Amino acid sequence: MRSGTQLDAFTRQLSFPLDPFQIEACAALEAGHGVLVCAPTGAGKTVVGEFAVHLALESGRKCFYTTPIKALSNQKYADLTGRYGKDAVGLLTGDTSINSDAPVVVMTTEVLRNMLYAESPTLLGLSHVVMDEVHFLADRFRGAVWEEVILNLPEEVRLVSLSATVSNAEEFGAWMEAVRGDTTIVVDETRPIPLWQHVLVGRRLFDLFDAKVTPTGGRELVIDPDLVSHVKRRLALDRMDSWEPRGRGRSSDFRPLTRPEVVARLDEEGLLPAITFIFSRAGCEAALSQCVRSRLRLTTPEQTARIREIVEKHTRGLPRADLEVLGYWSWREALERGFAAHHAGMLPAFREAVEELFVAGLVRAVFATETLALGINMPARSVVLERLVKYNGDTHAELTPGEYTQLTGRAGRRGIDVEGHAVVLWRPGVEPVDVAGLASTRTFPLRSSFRPGYNMSINLIDRMGAAQSRALSERSFAQFQADRSVVGWTRGIERNERALGELRERLGGADGEMFEYIRLRERLRSRERLLERQKRADRRGAAVQSLAALRRGDVVGIPVGKRSGLAVVLEPDQDRDDPRPLVLTEHKWAGRIGAADFPVPAHPLGRMRLPRHVDHRTARGRRDLASALRSTGINAPRKPKRAKSGREDAEVVELRKALRAHPCHSRSDREQMCRVGERYNRLDRETESMRQKVAATTNSLARTFDRIVALLTEWGYIAAGEQPEATEEGRRLGRIYCESDLLVAECLRRGVWTGLTPAELAAVVSCVVYESRQDADATDRGPTAAIRGAMAETVRVWGEIRAEEVRHKLPPTREPDGGFVTAIYQWAGEASLVDALVSAGSGGKELSAGDFVRWCRQVIDLLDQVQSTAPDPSVAKAAAQAVGSIRRGVVAVAAT
Known part of the structure; x- marks a missing residue:
């Protein structure tokens, strides 16, 4: 490192030496390059971001430090103010604005995106932008914001992108180079702290990998043989136990440990503090309750006193009357004993207290959802995974x-x-080999989630015109990745076309008789394949219909497969698309059957009386029920015979006749030439498939942009002409940043929300931002006639927008959700927190205090936008008053 450089001066301020990858990235940054740093969690990537802050301050310019979530922004703000002082650092997170004109401002990425579109004067003098956790651009809900910022930042701004280790860093870096200019890619895959992998089986803690075997010469890691043999014995004992009276043959060593026992076991091994990841909020709270009910305590009296001080500091602004409903006393007791939960459903003040206590070493066991893994500075000595499966929003899926x-x-x-x-x-x-596969694989490809939207499109057109806006969407990382796949397909098409030409020559050319014969034969086969698919579809449709009609107690015959024989329906399933009733067979197997098990419809052969509660999960329950099924005297049907084909298709008859009459049909080398023809046809189908993929992929984002422009032009948000530009209504739309931006703009334009009181406006606005976590009963249509009328009209407008989106082949705007209407109406009307939370749960959807605060803040954010964009001054005034009414009590504390 050269003396006299800014890097040298920065390094002298640190209490630790820089790692090689940090030096490389910082040196590139000082040389005027942008940098992309990909390194493991905890490796110290943020040092590079802090050096960007140093460079900006030393040159008398500005640096923005962006993060994906408010918690990270708060944490970084605290770090930087600790180093540079409060006068030099500001914070902007949507609901918080502190010293926004400072030379260093920490903000969420959405705030910077909005600044760029508004051409905020705050951008003047900006020299560096740090994008922490830049891999968040893969997030399917908010990831596009990162690409909007990267594409729209002025060219002279140096971008510092900090990412977790991704397997396609070079691809991402190549895109950054293409859109931002000179970019240095720094990849470091070395963890600064070695990580040991373990599996806890009962009370025994095993190494996952054999420590005696060091992988050399390309050899892979070897699973610990003691672990493998122990798991086999455990499974063998479980199988023995299923045949013996309950309790015999089962070793107490194999009893699953409770959560307090797991924490105590980790403590014995010196592995605390620990974070246990549990993939549900309810699971985290249940784990915490189990630990509080146990006798386990992880703190000393001195630590307990210090914990109480920190808790008081974070919660002193909470209304005393709300402490009971917030679960304050049990939460504080858990903290004082060294336990905590951490998830997005917690009150922000509670969550921030947990973070400070954990970093201080005062809380030693945290039960958390995976949101904690997103960059928040809460490292632990050990991490515990209870399961390797989590719910991803659609289904339960294995961890990648x-x-x-x-x-x-x-x-x-x-x-x-x-x-x-x-x-x-x-x-x-849980198989040790599967755990080893997860622990030894480092493939985490970064995939873009960028898609043009209404707000993005109108802002781009307003700033740079339609042509440049269209070109910008083509420069996105999403299109960059798509185009790379197109390159491979294009090469494949060229290769196939050469091969097709050679095969055509062997067949006598495209105008030859044999080529004509081959084409005729292919038409026949295509028609026969189509008819066969139709038959299979008809058979499956009949099977689906018959399975959906089955009732509990119906006895059916499974005609084919290893489950063939009699079965009784335990749980029917009336899913119209894929019914899968639960059955028990005469051979003691219990499980779900589907249309694939029935080449013929499933008609009941008889009925069987079942007890109210059927225990099909135990061997005894299955054995008794199967015996009763066999004793019914119902006989299983014979294996079904293939149905005779009906009247032959007329087109097939004509094609066969034409084939037999063709001159090539009698050629001696016909079959040999037909084999060449089959290769030609197969290759031709493959080539056509690639052509369709290329056509669908090339300029796909630009086509989406064009469709959005067409819709917005029809609706008057864009003025048509040689140079399309945003109208006044379009510029209003450009200042609305929410998932349902066009719906909000249209409701304001049509006066749908005019005449509502502040509390009523908050209630109706909530339906376009709130989204139920589960498919609960959303029957809440509002406590007043005005709310019900405005919501009905809002839904009607949404229906019009959705119809236009279908016509223009655009992604759908989400349907309004009324699940938060009564709760926010009551809160804005000065109701107590207890009453508001009770209202929030009245539709069957329990809402935590943390979720309540989070949704209140999102409603506030949209109301602020309504205030600044509403053409009706009375609506703007009501929105401002509603914000004041909502920002009180726990909501006000969360915003400070």
């Missing part, structure tokens, strides 16, 4: 290697621990 790496990356505190530990809790179904 990237998710496993991100979660376990919290283990190992730099400067405190010499090593970190990842512990997987074993349970039946």
Whole structure:
């Protein structure tokens, strides 16, 4: 490192030496390059971002430090103010504005995006932007914001992008180079703290990998043989237990440990503090309750006193009357004993207290959802995974290697621990080889989620015109990745076309008789395949219909497969698309059957009386029920015969006749030439498939942009002409940043929300931002006639927008959700927190205090936008008053 450089001066301020990757990135930054740094969690990437802050301050210019979530912004703001003082650092997170004109401003990425579109004067003098956790651009809900910022930042701004380790860093870096100019890519895959992998089976803690075997010469890691043999014995004992009276043959060593027992076991091994990832909020709270009910305590009296002080500091602004409903006393008791939960449903003040206590070493066991893994500075000595499956919003899916790496990356505190530990809790179904696959794979490809939207499109057109806006969408990382796949398909098409030409020549050319014969034969086969698919579809349709009609107690015959024989329906399933009733067969197998098991419809052969509660999960229950089924005297039908084909298709008859009459049909080398023809046809189909993929992919984002422009032009948000431009209504739309931006703009333009009181306006506005976590009964249509009328009209407008989106082939705007209407109406009307939370749960959807605050803040954010964009002054005034009414009590505390 050269003396006299800014890097040298910066390094002298640090209490630790820089790692090689940090020096490389900082040197590139000082040389005027942008940088992309990809390194594991906890490796110290943020030092590079802090050096960007140093460079900006030393040159008398500005640096913006962006993060994906408010918690990270708050944390970074605290770090930077601790170093540079409060006068030099500001904070902007949507609902918080502190010293926004400072030379260094920490903000959420959405705030910077909005500044760019508004051409805010705050951007003047900006020299550096740090994008922490830039891999968040893969997020399917908010990831597009990162690309909007990267594409719209002025060219002279140096971009510092900090990412977790991704397997396509070079691809991402190549795109950054293309759109931002000179960019240095720095990749470091070395964890600063070694990570040991373990599996906890009962009370025994095993290494996942054999420590005696060091992988050399390309050899892979070897699973610990003691772990493998122990798991086999455990499974063997479980099988024995299923045949013996309950309790015999089962070793107490294999009893699943309770959560307090797991924490105590980790404490015995010296592995605390620990974060246990549980993929549900309810699971985190349940784990915390179990620990509080146990006798376990992880703190000393001195630590307890200090914990109480920190808790008081974070919660002193909470109304005393609300403490009971917030669960304050049990939460504080858990903290004083060294336990905590951490998830997005917690009150922000509670969550921030947990973070401070954990970093201070006062809380030693945290039960958290995966949101904690997103960059929040809460490292631990060990990380525990209870399960390797999580709900991803659509279904329960196995963890990916990237998710496993991100979660376990919290283990190992730099400067405190010499090593970190990842512990997987074993349970039946968890295979050591699968855990090893997760732990040893480092594939985490970054995939863009960028898609043009209404607000984005109108802002781009207003700033740079339609042509440049269209070109900008083509420069996105999403199109960059799509185009790279097009390159491969294009090469494949060229290769196939050469091969097709050679095959055509062998067949006598495209105008030859044999080529004509081959084409005729292909038409026949295509028609026959189509008819066969139709038959299969008809058979499946009949099977689906018959399965959906089955009732509990119906006895059916499974005609084919290894489950063939009699079966009784335990739980019917009336799913119209894929009914899968639960059955028990005469052979003691219980499970769900589907249309694939029935080449013929499933007609009941008889009925069987079932007890009210059927225990099909135990061997005894299955055995008794199967015996009763066999004793009914109902006989299973014979294997069904293939149905005779009906009247032959007329087109098939004509094609066969034409084939037999063709001159080539009698050629001696016909079959040999037909084999050449089959190769030609197969290759031709493959080539056509690639052509369709290329056509669908090339300029796909630009086509979406064009469709959005067409819709907005029809609706008057864009003025048509050679140079389309935003109208006054369009500029209003450009200042609305929410998922349902066009719906909000249209409701304001049509006066749908005019005449509502502040509390009523808050209620109606909530339906376009609130989204129920589960499919609960959303029958809440509002407590007043004005609310009900405005909501009905809002839904009608949404229906019009959705119809236009279908016509223009655009992604759908989400339907309004009335699940938060009564709760926010009561809160804005000065109701107590208890009453508001009770209203929030009245539709069957329990809402935590943290979720209540979060949705209140989102309603406030949209009301602020309504205030600044509403053409009706009375609506703007009502929105401003509503914001004041909502921002009180726990909501006001959360915003400070």
